[in-house]
Every structure is written in C-alpha cells, then in structure tokens.
Amino acid sequence: MHLLYPSDPFDKKRPDEQYAEEYEAVVAAGLEAALFSFEDFEMGFFKTSIPIPPGDSVLYRGWMLTPDAYAALVTHLRDKGVIEFTNATQYRHCHHLPEWYPLLVAYTSETVVLACDANFNQALDGLHWPGYFIKDYVKSLNTGSGSLVDTPERIAPLVEAMRQYRGQIEGGICVRRREEYLQDTERRYFVLLGQTYGATGEVPSLVTECARLIDSPFFSIDVALRSDGVLRVVELGDGQVSDRKEWSAEHFARMLSHGMSTRRPNLLTEPPLAIDD
Numbered sequence: 001m002h003l004l005y006p007s008d009p010f011d012k013k014r015p016d017e018q019y020a021e022e023y024e025a026v027v028a029a030g031l032e033a034a035l036f037s038f039e040d041f042e043m044g045f046f047k048t049s050i051p052i053p054p055g056d057s058v059l060y061r062g063w064m065l066t067p068d069a070y071a072a073l074v075t076h077l078r079d080k081g082v083i084e085f086t087n088a089t090q091y092r093h094c095h096h097l098p099e100w101y102p103l104l105v106a107y108t109s110e111t112v113v114l115a116c117d118a119n120f121n122q123a124l125d126g127l128h129w130p131g132y133f134i135k136d137y138v139k140s141l142n143t144g145s146g147s148l149v150d151t152p153e154r155i156a157p158l159v160e161a162m163r164q165y166r167g168q169i170e171g172g173i174c175v176r177r178r179e180e181y182l183q184d185t186e187r188r189y190f191v192l193l194g195q196t197y198g199a200t201g202e203v204p205s206l207v208t209e210c211a212r213l214i215d216s217p218f219f220s221i222d223v224a225l226r227s228d229g230v231l232r233v234v235e236l237g238d239g240q241v242s243d244r245k246e247w248s249a250e251h252f253a254r255m256l257s258h259g260m261s262t263r264r265p266n267l268l269t270e271p272p273l274a275i276d277d
C-alpha cells in the first residue's frame with residue numbers, strides 16, 4: 001500500500017505544506033508515500049514521484065475532490081496498473097451527504113435535500129423546525145453569519161452567499177433540522193477497514209454501529225453530544241479528504257500503520273481497538 005499526497009506546487013519533490021507534517025509522520029511510521037502534482041492532475045496529467053509497483057493499492061490523502069474528479073484519479077491510477085484503496089462509488093458514498101444520510105437517518109439531524117434553485121418556502125412548508133442548518137452536498141458556510149438560519153426565507157440568500165464565497169455549489173442543498181450540540185463535545189473518529197479509531201479514549205458504540213452500516217474502507221465520522229444527552233452524528237466524510245481535526249499527525253499515522261498491518265478481507269465484525277500512544 002502506498003499513500004499518495006499532493007506535492008508543493010513550486011517543488012514537486014516536496015509534499016504540499018498543508019500535508020507536510022502528516023507526510024513526515026507516515027514515512028516515520030514505516031509507510032510508503034508518493035507525491036503527485038495536483039496542478040498537473042487538474043490539467044489531465046498524472047505522474048507519481050516514485051514508481052508504484054503494479055498491483056499495489058493507493059490511498060490518497062489530499063484536497064477534497066468532486067466525485068467526478070475522484071473517478072478521474074482512479075482512472076489514472078488504474079492506467080498505471082495500481083488499485084485505488086477506495087473506489088469511486090465508495091468515495092461518493094461518504095463525501096456526499098445525500099448518499100450516507102438514508103443509512104444513518106436515525107442518528108443524524110433530519111434533512112431535506114433540494115435543488116439550489118428550489119422554492120425553499122414551499123418545499124419546507126409545514127416543517128416549523130427550530131432552525132435550518134444549510135450545506136451543499138459537502139460543506140456548510142463558516143464565514144459571515146454562518147450556516148444557521150431561523151426561517152426558510154433566509155435560505156436562498158445564504159445559498160447565494162455560499163455560491164459567491166466558494167465559487168460553486170456541489171450537488172444541491174441539504175437543509176438540516178437545527179439541533180443543539182453541547183459546546184466542545186464534537187469528536188472525529190475514523191473507520192479503517194472496519195476498525196474504529198479515536199484520537200483518545202473509548203470509541204462510542206454509535207460510531208461502531210455506523211461503521212457497520214457504511215460501505216467504505218476509510219471514512220471519518222463526527223459525533224457530538226446533543227443538549228438532551230444523546231450522541232449524534234454531525235457528518236461523515238471520506239477518510240482520504242478528511243482533516244485530522246483533533247488528531248495529531250503521529251496518531252493518525254499510527255492508525256494507518258496499524259490498519260495496514262492487520263489488513264484482512266473482512267474486519268467488519270471485529271470490536272473497536274485502541275492503538276498505543
């Protein structure tokens with residue numbers, strides 16, 4: 001298995017600054033890592049900094065990609081005879097909220113998926129939610145007044161602000177029922193080949209349950225404590241493009257190293273495992 005990181009745009013021999021610490025950590029943990037120029041990839045060219053043996057698998061760690069761009073990356077990898085760790089369907093499954101939402105509906109805030117130009121008043125008529133949290137299929141707006149609005153009338157201007165700020169809306173709009181999460185209780189967990197991992201301490205059973213339901217070899221689950229004491233899923237992400245959040249680079253690398261060393265066809269039934277610090 002090789003990890004694949006974007007290179008520095010000005011020096012293809014070095015990892016992009018954003019990923020440099022993690023790159024050093026995975027190499028120190030004994031994993032093999034290659035680089036590629038993201039800028040060249042965007043132009044349709046793909047070359048890895050070191051040859052990857054045919055038949056080996058590649059786990060990408062880098063910028064978020066649209067599902068189409070991820071599928072293009074997979075095609076480049078296969079053209080070189082190597083196998084993507086996560087296939088394009090699995091990538092979309094965790095990257096786009098409407099894909100995973102139906103499986104985790106009991107554990108996450110109620111969501112209505114709409115087109116960007118929907119009539120939000122009409123579509124949400126009768127819901128009377130305590131508030132509306134707005135995302136596209138991937139991201140919320142964390143600038144300006146944020147992504148929470150009190151009434152459906154405020155959604156269209158927020159979508160416009162999102163479009164202006166980000167340049168594009170990915171997919172469509174997810175309107176989520178506002179829930180009250182207790183401050184500083186959100187935590188990120190990773191699921192690698194069916195094994196659940198946390199930055200510290202025990203892995204909650206909610207995470208283990210989600211790990212069972214989601215078809216992806218590597219994804220992140222964010223959970224937070226709601227004000228009524230119920231642990232909720234805030235969002236899922238493909239593990240290849242998830243920030244590490246509260247995870248140190250070293251701990252993240254240890255997880256990858258542990259996951260790869262215990263790689264077996266089906267770990268989905270195994271209990272959560274602590275990795276030593």
Ligand SMILES: Nc1ncnc2c1ncn2[C@@H]1O[C@H](COP(=O)(O)OP(=O)(O)OP(=O)(O)O)[C@@H](O)[C@H]1O
Binds near residue numbers: 138
């Ligand atoms: N349904 C909701 N009701 C109230 N607050 C929410 C809701 N969903 C998410 N939030 C809050 O907004 C934050 C960002 O939400 P989310 O993680 O879904 O979006 P994001 O764009 O991926 O943000 P980030 O990049 O910070 O992870 C969450 O950490 C949580 O505190």
Ligand SMILES: [Mg+2]
Binds near residue numbers: 234
């Ligand atoms: Mg988030």
